[in-house]
Amino acid sequence: MARIDQVSDEDVPGAFSWGHPDALALVYERFGPLVYSIALRSLGACADAEDVTQQVFVSAWRSRDTFDRGRGTLGGWLVTITRNKVADALRERQREGRVLLQVAGGAAVTAPEAPSDQVVDRIVLADELARLPESQRLVMVLAFYSDLTHEQTAQVLGLPLGTVKSHIRRSLQRLRSRLEADGVAH
Amino acid sequence: MSHTDPVILALRALGETAGAADDTGHAQTCPHCRAELARLTEVVDLARHGDPGEHLEKPPPQVWDRIAAAVGADPGAASAGRRSRARRGILAGRPRGRLAVGLAGLAAGLIIGIGSTAGVAQLTRAPATRVVAQIELSPLPEFPQWHDATGTALMRATASQQVIVVTLHAPRRPGFYEVWLLARDGISMISLGDLNAGHTGTFTVPPGVDLRDYSRIDVSLQPFNGSTQHARTSVVRGSLPAAALGPGGGSGAAR
Numbered sequence: 001m002a003r004i005d006q007v008s009d010e011d012v013p014g015a016f017s018w019g020h021p022d023a024l025a026l027v028y029e030r031f032g033p034l035v036y037s038i039a040l041r042s043l044g045a046c047a048d049a050e051d052v053t054q055q056v057f058v059s060a061w062r063s064r065d066t067f068d069r070g071r072g073t074l075g076g077w078l079v080t081i082t083r084n085k086v087a088d089a090l091r092e093r094q095r096e097g098r099v100l101l102q103v104a105g106g107a108a109v110t111a112p113e114a115p116s117d118q119v120v121d122r123i124v125l126a127d128e129l130a131r132l133p134e135s136q137r138l139v140m141v142l143a144f145y146s147d148l149t150h151e152q153t154a155q156v157l158g159l160p161l162g163t164v165k166s167h168i169r170r171s172l173q174r175l176r177s178r179l180e181a182d183g184v185a186h
Numbered sequence: 187m188s189h190t191d192p193v194i195l196a197l198r199a200l201g202e203t204a205g206a207a208d209d210t211g212h213a214q215t216c217p218h219c220r221a222e223l224a225r226l227t228e229v230v231d232l233a234r235h236g237d238p239g240e241h242l243e244k245p246p247p248q249v250w251d252r253i254a255a256a257v258g259a260d261p262g263a264a265s266a267g268r269r270s271r272a273r274r275g276i277l278a279g280r281p282r283g284r285l286a287v288g289l290a291g292l293a294a295g296l297i298i299g300i301g302s303t304a305g306v307a308q309l310t311r312a313p314a315t316r317v318v319a320q321i322e323l324s325p326l327p328e329f330p331q332w333h334d335a336t337g338t339a340l341m342r343a344t345a346s347q348q349v350i351v352v353t354l355h356a357p358r359r360p361g362f363y364e365v366w367l368l369a370r371d372g373i374s375m376i377s378l379g380d381l382n383a384g385h386t387g388t389f390t391v392p393p394g395v396d397l398r399d400y401s402r403i404d405v406s407l408q409p410f411n412g413s414t415q416h417a418r419t420s421v422v423r424g425s426l427p428a429a430a431l432g433p434g435g436g437s438g439a440a441r
Contacts, residue, residue: 024257028250036245050249051384058256092383122236125229130242143200144233150197169196176229 013074017067024061031075032057035082037123042086042116048093052085059085075182079120083184117184128178132171135159139167140175190219199226248351248388255340255353256386258320318343319430323354323403323422332356337422339403341430348391354381354405356421361409365389366416367400368423375416376400380408397431 012030015023035056039049060067060081067077129137135157142153154164190213198213213219323337335356342349352365363381368374378389391397404423406416 024253025250028253032250033242033244036249037242040243046246047382050245050252051382053245053249054252054256054384054386057253061253061257118232118235121232123242125232126236127242129233140233144230149202150200165193165197168200169193172196172199172226172229173192175233176225179229179232 013067013069016074017064017069019064024057027060027074027078028057031078034075034123034127035078037126038079038082038120039086039089041119041123043089043093048089052082052089055085056081073181075124075178079124079182079184083120121179121183124179124183125175128175132174135163136167136171139164140171143168189216192222195219195223196226198223199230201230248349251340251342251349251351251388252353252384252386255320255338255351256384258338258340258353317341319426321403321424321426323352323405323424325422326420329420332421335421337405337424339424339426341426347393348397350378350389350391350403352378352381352387352389352403352405354385354422356385359407361407361417363421364406364408364416366404366406367391367395367397368402368404369400370402374400375404377414377416381405397426398428401426401428401431 012023012026016027032053036049036053039052039056040046043049043052056078060078067074129140132140138157139153139159142148142156143150146153148156150164150168151161153159154161157164159167195213213223317340319339319341321339323339325332325335335354337352337354337356339353340351342351350365354363356363363385365378365381365387367376367378376392376395378391379387381387402423402425404416405421407419407421408417
């Protein structure tokens with residue numbers, strides 16, 4: 001018999017979609033930093049990013065019936081809601097800017113940019129990179145950001161060459177899958 | 187001919203010239219291997235375009251308070267009542283009911299599933315925040331124009347301060363919503379501040395204010411007229427329970 005205290009990471013989206021009262025807290029623990037970071041990078045201001053984060057989770061909870069696990073991941077669904085809320089916030093900001101400029105007798109302001117796909121994808125990538133086991137994460141950080149070859153990386157970290165190769169292959173695949181599931185890249 | 191070794195494709199995506207001598211031809215002509223190389227190269231480019239120190243920021247704690255308050259006030263969330271009871275039960279250290287055990291279990295499952303130390307730290311830190319009261323805010327019969335409005339106020343206490351998180355469900359109207367503490371004498375009042383565009387706000391109770399004297403929370407609609415006085419239009423109101431404010435409930439006892 002399924003017991004509530006055996007809910008795994010994979011089951012959290014399920015608990016969420018059938019409205020388990022504590023599922024929202026767990027979903028927030030898992031995805032709060034992702035949503036907040038996308039909003040913060042796109043909007044710059046902490047207060048606006050906080051408002052957007054709040055709107056995303058409240059809106060996600062209220063429309064949890066529309067989340068279809070068969071059609072995508074919970075993370076991807078939340079990222080989509082975040083992008084919409086960020087776009088709304090930018091539009092609102094533009095509207096306020098226009099009002100201020102009209103009062104000041106100025107010209108129209110240029111259209112705001114929606115959160116760029118790259119911003120969203122980079123944050124999803126950073127999120128997944130942070131979730132890699134420590135030694136895999138170190139290998140990938142060196143692979144991405146240093147000039148070391150994989151042989152040199154193995155020496156620096158004191159790992160067998162085969163381990164470094166397999167870390168690189170598996171981690172790169174994992175990062176790619178996460179981007180395809182939750183990011184904007186397809 | 188067999189496909190290029192996935193390890194070599196991964197290393198190529200990183201810009202290394204691994205296996206170049208024996209395999210260049212295949213990786214360039216085989217559609218499968220070319221597509222796979224392109225997929226992985228995209229990840230590498232994206233990572234390198236960013237900052238090595240790219241990291242995620244955690245939202246400040248008041249964001250969750252506001253979400254919890256907003257969801258708790260939502261009549262559509264059938265489980266909202268159960269949720270807040272379970273949460274209070276845990277926080278107040280009362281005997282745990284089935285739901286409380288459920289939360290701990292779910293949390294444990296998530297931690298094991300994720301294996302994230304950050305997640306563990308946050309989950310274990312959460313109960314340190316004492317929610318001492320969560321009340322409904324209701325419209326007043328004197329102001330029938332607000333009969334549809336609802337709200338919640340959630341009060342947190344730490345050793346040094348009391349924080350009130352207010353959420354309002356009311357239509358947007360010209361002006362802005364302001365939150366007040368009303369004294370028992372019905373005359374004195376203290377402005378806590380304005381609600382944001384999402385009709386929520388997090389307010390710190392000013393030091394020296396005794397909530398046993400100022401136990402009622404009131405939300406007003408204020409016109410943009412520069413006045414700092416209560417506009418005399420109360421949208422919703424509610425009273426903090428004495429049990430949460432007296433000795434043992436307020437900030438003074440949160441040691």
